[in-house]
Amino acid sequence: MPSTDWTWTHARHLLNRAGFGGRRDEITSLYRLGLDGAVDSLLRPTDRRLPQPDWLAEDKTDRRKLSKEEQKENQKLNRQRQQTLIGEWIISMIETPTPADMLRARMTFFWHGHFATSIQKVKTPHPIFAQLELFDAMAVGSYSKLLHAIVRDPAMLIYLDNTRNHRGKPNENLARELMELFSLGPGNYSESDIREGARALTGWGAGPQGFRLAARRHDSGEKTILGQTGKFDADGFVEIILQQPACAAFMIRKLWQYFAGTDPAPAVLGALAAGFRASDYDVRLAVRDILRHPKFYSEAVRGNQIKSPLQLVVGTARTLQAQVNTPKIYQRMLTLMGQAPYQPPNVKGWPSGRAWIDTTRLVTRYTFAEMIANGEIPGDVDPRRRGRRRGVQFDPYPLVNDLVAPEEIIAELTNQLLTVPPTDGEHRLLTKNLQQDLAQLAAPAAVQQAVGNLMRLPQYQLC
């Protein structure tokens, strides 16, 4: 887009999609950099790492030595550690210091959805954390390296049964998904390619210490995969996949859908895919090209994406700089909205767009708005929990600074928090409600209510 067309609203759009949205000062800083400068700045994250669990250094206990009771305790501990790990991951997304760290977090989650894995099947915390670190480290790195890494990623090998893929007794699960979901898409390989690919993957498994290549279980014979014949192993299979023209197009389509929320036009897809392939699958370049593309700023794209639960929850918490007494509050919301991290509905990851919304999930989104406005989950009145209720707090002052007039406060809030403006009637109602609340409540509480009211607008579900 010509640099003269670059506006504050475009910068807000960029931050909504590349990150989880942002505060006025963050949007303005991006705006001042101009389009190219803004996008480049987003691709330079800090060297921040994921929070490291304290159990990482522990010896990995050999389960065979444990009694039944100890095993049960161990399972419980593993589940707790997984949940804690996920909770800390969510908090780290909320506490991203810079917009570039947000983009990195968004890409880390993109890879989690793309290479979907579930704690319902992978029941120990170590492989989950190792996979998360992989996605975090390679968030905007090389896709080809990532694809090679995923066929030796213990969590993936467990999740897609490759630990049971043995010479003479192949299990085709990983071979199929590697092509169908991770790289090429349906229609670009045959059932025979799956069978032969599965042979190439035999013996690539996982043990308590991580990736384990069992040479005895590997089928070292000749295979024919996608027209090529040789004694391929998993890496050879991945190389053949990366040589397919369908691969770049499949990945660019998915990245475009993730950021733009629409399907790319054929010409856009063709050009971006050609660049991606020519760069040997440099994700940083692909993301840069998408975020700089004029079509990414078109009317059809802006304000037209239904926020994923993660965008909604993390974006809200981060923008409001909300504080919680436990991340479980967010985990519960994400679960009810249909996007519990590391619990995708199946290996395909989460369907997006309108699939995020049904009546029940929309009601949960209101519940979340209630929680933000009132500090706790409505109806969360289990007497056993009274006094130590899960709660959330935020200071509304930074959102509105020294504004006092209700009209101005509402205008400022909608400008920062909404991409699609409210109707005149909605705007009037928001203002009227704020006037009434200001008459009855302290100013911060009244503004908090106004934020909650604004979050119940259908517009707040869009970005």
Added chain:
Amino acid sequence: MKRQDTAFHTRTDAAAASQHYISRRDFLGQGIGLLAAAGTVPAFLGSTCLALGGGGNRDRVLVVIQLSGGNDGLNTVVPFSDDAYYRARPKLAIPPQDVLRLTDELGLHPKLQPLQRLYDRGELSIVQGIGYPNPDRSHFRSIEIWHTGVADGFSSSGWLGRLFDHTCGNQHLSKSCSPTLGITVDKTLSPAFAGTSSVGIALNDAERFYRMTQVHTRSTAKSAPVASGGSQLDFLRRTALNAELAATDIRDAVRSAKSTIDYPQNAFGNSLRLIAEMIAGGLDTRVYYTSLGGFDTHANQPVQHGRLLNTLASGIEAFTQDLRASGQLNRVLGVTFSEFGRRLAENGSSGTDHGKAAPLFVFGSAVRPGIIGEHPSLSELDRGDPQFQIDFRRVYATVINDWLGVDATAVLANRYARLPLLG
């Protein structure tokens, strides 16, 4: 007690339908006048999809009860004349004298007395050896197979979601149907409801669900028109209004049909009571879904399993009594299922591990009572498990076709031979 008399429920479908329209229009008139003034009709009010369309059986209701964790089928329907059962389960086998005998070979777990009474009344059918080819012993994968009805590969839609899609058109094209066609009594919607037509409400408590849907009106409902267009915003407004109206309908239905039957005092009993009230309250719902968890009895099975079976059976008995009292029983069919059965041999900690085939129960006054299928052989095992004989999709096909009156082949993408479940 304000339950409506049974005459209300035996009216013709058309009358019931128009009554429904009137009450919703009334609500519209009072609550969201602007909408009516704007001439836009919310998606599901404009639809004729009060019943499963396309010639379905409009007044019939299916209740699906999921027994989560893998119910031990062998200690549920007990092969008390088979020595192999007693040999494999020295600690866990139900002694012959305790079995509630149904035939010379089979009987029920002693805690299933309420189901025995149902059986004696001719309101219970037992289908044996239910499963699917190449069974998976993972809870996660196995329940996914039951939810989707797809055993080879995965599906993003559930079997009930496809049923709604097939019969209701597609809300995204604004040719929608009532979101209350399917209700899950739980915190979240059953994955079996996943589909494109946005059918399905999840709730545990009608009053609380109503309150939650009303909060947004403070910001929007009365001040913005509900457009019928295809934009994201229109879609969201329609969904919000659907939720609000559905919650109102559900609350009104439940208030009008408060149950007076004693249910067992547990969450499962409460869920069944709520379902009975929604049914008696005249909702347009065709499928209710609820679950009872805890069946993953790897250790100390006897106490836990007995307690669960008692919860299940006494809940179902109260439910059928309730439906009989409200004159609804003849239009309700209940089906239980679990993701898998358990291993024939008990393990070393007085429990059982994940297995394969298991029986399921079908109840209601419309069932053909009795036992369908042979008890799986305990000598011809598949890696320690009794083998499945009846594909679970035959049960789905039967309830879709013969109970709900919808073409099951279209929903299940395959033809499955139906079972003689209905009388």
